[in-house]
Amino acid sequence: MEILNSISEFFGMTGDAGAAYSEAAKYVVLAIRILLPILAIFVLYRCAASLFYEKPEKEVWAYLTLPNGGRIELTRWENVIGRARSSDVALEYPTLSRSHAAFIRDASAHWIVHDLDSKGGITVNGDRVDGCADIENGDMLSLAGVDMLFLTISEESERKQARSRRRPGEEISPSLTLFALTLFQLFLMAELVLSENTENEIPVIACFGGLSLVMWLYYGFMRVLGRTGIEIETLGFFLCTIGMSVVASSVPGSLYKQIIIDVAGIFVFLIIGWLLRDLNRAKKLRWPIAAAGIALLAVNVLLAKTTFGARNWLSIAGISLQPSELVKICFVFAGSAALDRLFAKRNIFLFIIYSAVCVGALALISDFDTAAIFFVCYLVIAFMRSGDFAAVFLSVGGAGLAGFLAITVKPYIKSRFATWGKAWQYVNAGGYQQTRTMAALASGGLLGVGAGNGWLKGVFAADTDMVFGMVAEELGYIIALCIIAALILIAFFAVRSSYNARSSFYIIGACAAVSIMLAQTILNVFGSLDILPFTGVTLPFVSKGGSSMLSCWGLLAFIKAVDTRQNASFAIKLPKKYRRYSREEEAYTELDAWEDFDTEAELE
């Protein structure tokens, strides 16, 4: 309001005129309240439309030519061949085993064939394969007597293929989506500035402006890299915008810190995305990153001091850090595995031990909420790696027992369960936060009382554990639901992209990353609404908290790495020289490309 007053003074308005001005401000806020949800829905709609506009197009990496002249495309980097229908290439030859062989390509276009304990065996150019063997373009293979010629695609045809595929952003322009999001940020900023509770507008204007700038800089950077699929990041920016509004309302003093964290988050996102870009590199990094995770937890166990019931904070040089947040990224890395590793049974046991150590360490520091999130992520990874429901149910049983023990041993957890579902009977005890969250949420209605005008922010942990209620109160239930919609969109896209991913490493990584975000969403939102017991878990991107923000952006990189739409993701390498090439030949039509591709002379 100070700025408004100074403006009205500047124009020589005094008394009544000034009052008229603040009366006008009321109507501006009235309009913004309605515009914000419309813009939020518009941004989400455009992201969803762009993400799901068309079916994913396959990429072809190699061919198998059969004696009968049939040509089979290998559309993944990891292909299982066998009689079973669930094989990537299902062949109806009676001599083949159900899962006979795996053809695996690495990031440097180097192919290996694996014998999956087949009955009939494999030969390459007449030599018997024991376990696995390197194969090259033109090799003659025999799978239990079924002969086939192995042909890789050349860099040239890879480029042609890339040119012929549809690129995101052609139908639904990302710049218009970003423009809508910028308007959203502008209106939100205006609402905060007009709020009578905002004492200092400068940081608000600076930080919202800064966030917009970061967003457009990122977009420009991606354009330079030739990438146009930025829906996932746009959703991330949307969520960060709401997080910024939460901070501006509850702790305006932390606004500059928040923008720094947002920028740091983008960098974490870019770094992890870059690491994942090269599958060979990512696979090599698994071990050191997994070890780093354990080390972080170990330091946490040894040094952390008790804060708020769980010893999960670490202060280094005045910066407090939640190691368990960063360990989430390590955990996803450790859990991801390419197909070649999945053949070895012992790998799953190593991962189970690793998970047990992580969850155990978290229990040791009484951070049961995070332990629960890790456990959900573990279940998803274990199921994806083994496909074994029995093992998963066994884990659930074991964890149920451990959880039961935790409840009986830890009185504060027991009390949370005691008041679960009965918050309104314990409004000033176990139901304190939940009842206030619900009252604030209802008080905000669908459109909210305006950013900065809520009262829930005065309640302890409103900007973290009860942030869903705080957003619902100030910005309305519609925007609160948009938060969840954005997270679900991200998760759904990860699942959908799995069907076209290059390596199971990326599939497992993406699914594990979104499972962490979804588990946090479930515990945070439903805990504060008394659908589940109350927990101290953060809502991804929205809750205040530096470590949490960094880990969310880090996890988001795994979703970028599974997105194989043409020219979409910076975490997916493009064919060499492709970008220069594509610029030179704008006139190249799709049909020409495919015709050239088919009449490729390399077959000889």
Place this chain on the structure above:
Amino acid sequence: MKKIERRSVSVIILIAAILAGLVLFTVKYVKRGSSWAAFSANSSVYKSGVLIKGTIYDRNGVLLSGVSDSGRYYSDDLDVRLSTLHAVGDIGGNIGTGALSVFTSELTGYDMISGNYSASGKGNSLYLTIDAELNKTAYNALEGRKGTVAVYNYETGEILCMASSPSFDPNEPSSVGADDDSGAYINRFLSSAFTPGSTFKTVTSIAAIEKLPDIYDRRFTCGGSVTIDGNNVTCTHAHGEITFEQALAVSCNCAFAEIAVELGSDTLSEYVKDLGLDEAHSVSGIKTAAGSYDISEGDAETAWSGVGQHTDLVNPEAMLRLMGAIAGGGSAAEPTLIRDVKNSLGISTGAYPSTKKFTLLNPETARQISDMMSYNTAYTYGEENYPGLRLHAKSGTAEVGDGAAPHAWFVGFITNPDHPLAFVVLVENGGSGSSVAGPIANKVLQAATAK
């Protein structure tokens, strides 16, 4: 690969869990959102537990309670404060049926879409159906005795008068001690049930009219007392030989004891139920107290219950509904308390007053009992005592035992086409119904019809 990509459904399970949880919560939110928003921790509308949004007026726009910068305030007129307290509610929220406690959504302007957001910051204007002047008349007529007076328009459902005593000055809430047992916080009209005494004879009469075809031809001989099942039912004096109409007019216990026994407890229970006397009702969303009618065994109990004694309990609001239904030829409008709600721009929501009809009796029975109640006035209460009203009434003097004076009841309606009003007057331990409660009814009805 295909296998692994298919296993990504595990993420779909998590998404489904979120969607299921959201649906569950949203249903709860739609159902209970307004009561959540009315939680006293909601600082948008409460300050230190006091509702700081919304102004309450009576039907004529007389201010009953408003909000200033220093908080909630009440009318300047002490009598208005005392007589409308139970309709308006107190600052401490002890009167659970007061407008401040039950009409919070109407006062704050809460709705699903806008929540508690109010552009003016002042909330809504709530116009109650009650008339502050009439309430004052009624409250003063009670002269400090415990009891309640209520008057409602049985064609529109609007409650014009709803006073409950004892009351207290809401500006001095501390005047009611923590150990208070007078029931000052209770709105006796809505939240209490009392022994009905002879007013219950209207119920027995309705049953007799429908179940005993020759009832009008019968003659009852009252010798001052009658022995039923070894138990004496007594009258104030011997009424001699009387007709059915006369039995109601002189309120002869002997005659009604006989009728009750002949009807039987099952029939009476059925009528109590059909006439809505043993159940809670909703007055603009406020749940009223339920009455009770319970006969475990024996004709003696049936006889006493038939004259409104035994363990019979009736809520004054339920009695008022019955009177309305009789007056309206078997059906009437549900009693309501909200006349209008206007938002901060002065625009009416248009939802009020809402007139909903209910039916208790068939028209012929209603006409007959109505005639009998008119005969009561002519024969016993005296038309000259109720000038110009066209009064149909029944008095009740309900014995409450323990040596205490009986409750005085006077219930009925007037058939003035400009003022279709039904009423209930109850004075706890007041004494004789017709001589104590009757004059109060006259005073209030004269004031109501003078407008």
